Structure formats: C-alpha cells, structure tokens
Amino acid sequence: MAGSDPAVRAAPVAPDTVKILIAGGFGVGKTTMVGSVSEIVPLRTEEPLTAAGLDVDDLTGIEEKAATTVALDFGRITISERLVLYLFGTPGQQRFWFMWNDLAVGALGAVVLIDVRRPEASFAAVDFFERRDIPFVVGVNGFHGQHPYPPDEIRESLALPEHVPVLLCDARERESSRDVLIALLDRLIAEAGAAAR
Amino acid sequence: MWAHRPPPASEVSGSDAAGRLVRPFALTGGRTRPSRADFTLITTVTAVDPPPERASRPQPEQTRILRRCRRPVAVAELAALLDLPVSVVVIMLCDLLEAGLITAHPPHPVSRTPELDLDLLQKVRDGLGRL
Numbered sequence A: 001m002a003g004s005d006p007a008v009r010a011a012p013v014a015p016d017t018v019k020i021l022i023a024g025g026f027g028v029g030k031t032t033m034v035g036s037v038s039e040i041v042p043l044r045t046e047e048p049l050t051a052a053g054l055d056v057d058d059l060t061g062i063e064e065k066a067a068t069t070v071a072l073d074f075g076r077i078t079i080s081e082r083l084v085l086y087l088f089g090t091p092g093q094q095r096f097w098f099m100w101n102d103l104a105v106g107a108l109g110a111v112v113l114i115d116v117r118r119p120e121a122s123f124a125a126v127d128f129f130e131r132r133d134i135p136f137v138v139g140v141n142g143f144h145g146q147h148p149y150p151p152d153e154i155r156e157s158l159a160l161p162e163h164v165p166v167l168l169c170d171a172r173e174r175e176s177s178r179d180v181l182i183a184l185l186d187r188l189i190a191e192a193g194a195a196a197r
Numbered sequence B: 001m002w003a004h005r006p007p008p009a010s011e012v013s014g015s016d017a018a019g020r021l022v023r024p025f026a027l028t029g030g031r032t033r034p035s036r037a038d039f040t041l042i043t044t045v046t047a048v049d050p051p052p053e054r055a056s057r058p059q060p061e062q063t064r065i066l067r068r069c070r071r072p073v074a075v076a077e078l079a080a081l082l083d084l085p086v087s088v089v090v091i092m093l094c095d096l097l098e099a100g101l102i103t104a105h106p107p108h109p110v111s112r113t114p115e116l117d118l119d120l121l122q123k124v125r126d127g128l129g130r131l
C-alpha cells in the first residue's frame, strides 16, 4: 500500500512564506505588537556590525565598534499548512535604518507604529515607506490605552493621503494588533483588485 | 496638538549606500554558487533525509543545523534557535546546500508589477481573520 513502507518517508513540504514589517521610531511598541499577534514568543537574532565605511558623525554612540550588534525580532503566524506569515520588527534606532532596505525587499507591506505621545519619532518611518512606494498603514499606539486624537486629525498632521488607513490601536492587545494587520491586507487587496480591473 | 510631519528632506542618515555599515561576514567572499543571495530571512530550509550517499560527513556545527531543519524552518528562525547571526548561518547553509544536505525553498515571490497576487492576499487576510 502506498506510504506503508517506513523507508519511503514523504519529504516534509516547505510552506510558502511571506512577511510584513512592523516599523516606526525608537520604543514605539514594535516588538510588543509582534509579540501580541505572534504564535511564538518573538525570536531575536543579533547581527554583529563593523563600522567600516561610516561617516565619523554616524559613529556617535557606537563606542565599541566590534561589539556593535543590531537586533532584529520577529514573530510567526501560520496561515495554513502551506502558508506562513512572518512579522519583522524593524530596528528602531535610526543608525540601523540601512537594514530596513534589505528587510523591505519582498515584504507585502508595512505597519508604521506611532507612539501617540511623540508622533515625531515615527515621521521618518512614514517617509521611508512613502518614498519607496511600499504600501503601509499607520497604527497609533495609545500608550495606557489613551487616544486623545481622532484618526483624521492624525492623518492630517502626518500629511497622509486618504488611501493610507490610520488605526487607533493598543500594541499589547492581540485583537487590536490583528486588526491593524487586517487593515493592511484590506488595503493591499483593494489595490491589487483595482489594478486587476 | 500633535507635531506636524515636515516634508521629507534628505535621505535618512545611515539608511543608504553612502554611510553603510558593513556586515563583517559579507567580506568572506570567494564563494561561487550557491550564494548568500539564495537565502533570505524567510527562505525555508529542510534537511535532505536520508542524506545523499556521496555526501561527506557533516562538521559538528553543520550537524547542529541539520538537526534543527528536519522539518522546514525559516533562516531567521534557525539563526534565532542556534543563537547565531543570520550572516553566519547563511554561510553554513551555502555549504550544506552545495553538499546536497539541505533543500532551500524561496519565499513566495512578491512583485508589485503588475500587482500583488490577489489569491495570496486573500489567504493571508482570511488567516488573520481566524486569529
């Protein structure tokens, strides 16, 4: 009978993988959001860096060149046996933003997280995705669950066009983080659908 | 009231080729195919089981990797599980792929031209809806 011979094991089929970036300024809740929707505790890899080729100005704050590492954390959502979604929290510190270029390659899109108390920390992140034409949604992380500004006011201050969704969220809450991701997918689906017509 | 985002000025410092930090292992060089480019963070790798007969005995650190990818595992996960930098893991994966000891499965291609794959997006959307 087919499959009864233990020596003939079916090779495990590798799932297709896709990724979404969770971006934003330093300490805005990126890792928290990854962790709240991921099925695994966010994993972390540390990449050692040398500072070769850096402008002297960029070295401010990098005391131990050899010991400098950039951390990348990520989570996983198994969509089906055949499809797995990875979420990558981009490194927040601006001197590591060169990594965003690599990370953005092949991403479906991005969530730009904003700390409601200091939106300017994520301005550059909005610029990054806007410039590269990478679809994104804005998640406004209301630390302590406070949302003093309505989405439209936030959209205006960020000078965002109508088609960029702005969502109030709590990065610590699974449903809330999931809804931000769903808003991104809805935007992607709407755009792909419009282009296909 | 909120601060307003100023119009984008010059490119974010450190984000581009000019002031690029160089990853130490990028300079190992000398390798032809397979190349590091075959392994993205979400490329999945799987140990070939049983290993090909002509394969030479894997080194101890290769065995560690092979043990972790009996089932398909993404490169980023492998690096995190082994507590090694991705760049180091990728170099070892190149050797393993060349030796026929693993297979590599590339990520789902994402191209915006002409447009993203609707069927794929819908699947991801539905999966998130089930969370």
Ligand SMILES: Nc1nc2c(ncn2[C@@H]2O[C@H](COP(=O)(O)OP(=O)(O)OP(=O)(O)O)[C@@H](O)[C@H]2O)c(=O)[nH]1
Residues within 6 Å of the ligand: A025, A026, A027, A028, A029, A030, A031, A032, A033, A089, A090, A091, A092, A093, A141, A142, A143, A144, A145, A170, A171, A172
């Ligand atoms: N009260 C509250 N704390 C939060 C919230 N989101 C994140 N935090 C906390 O804020 C701190 C920073 O959150 P992280 O998720 O590490 O932020 P990050 O954006 O990953 O930070 P970097 O990677 O260092 O840029 C942590 O101590 C979190 O526990 C929130 O919605 N409410």
Ligand SMILES: [Mg+2]
Residues within 6 Å of the ligand: A030, A031, A032, A073, A089, A092
């Ligand atoms: Mg983080």
